Amino acid sequence: MAFKIAQTPKFLAKDITIEIANERGGWDKNTMSATFFRADTEEAKELAKLDPKELIARKLAGWSGVETEDKQPVEFNEENLAAVLMIPAAVVALAQAFWNHQFKAKTGN
DSSP: OOOOSSOOSEEEEEEEEEEEEOTTSSEEEEEEEEEEEOOOHHHHHHHTTSOHHHHHHHHEEEEESOBOTTSOBOOOSHHHHHHHTTOHHHHHHHHHHHHHHHHOOOOOO
16 A cells, blocks of 8 residues: 555544553453544654643543443543543543554564
């Protein structure tokens, strides 16, 4: 596939794993997908200076696979985003997904 110089303004990161410590001394493994606004090289330099919470607040454009305790979908909006940003494991996983998808170069044969 040829490299296209024009890119879409957003990209999708699938199967983001968020592990949350549980009351049994183990981990609950959760997955979600997130849509992010793409950054150009100049903006990426500025974003690299931000803490992960601020990065996600600025670049997250939507999600799927986020549910309430009774398995109802959670709409992407400011209020729900603020709730997700209060969960450290979610912030770290989302920030890692953003950077991995923003710059990933595939290696191998």
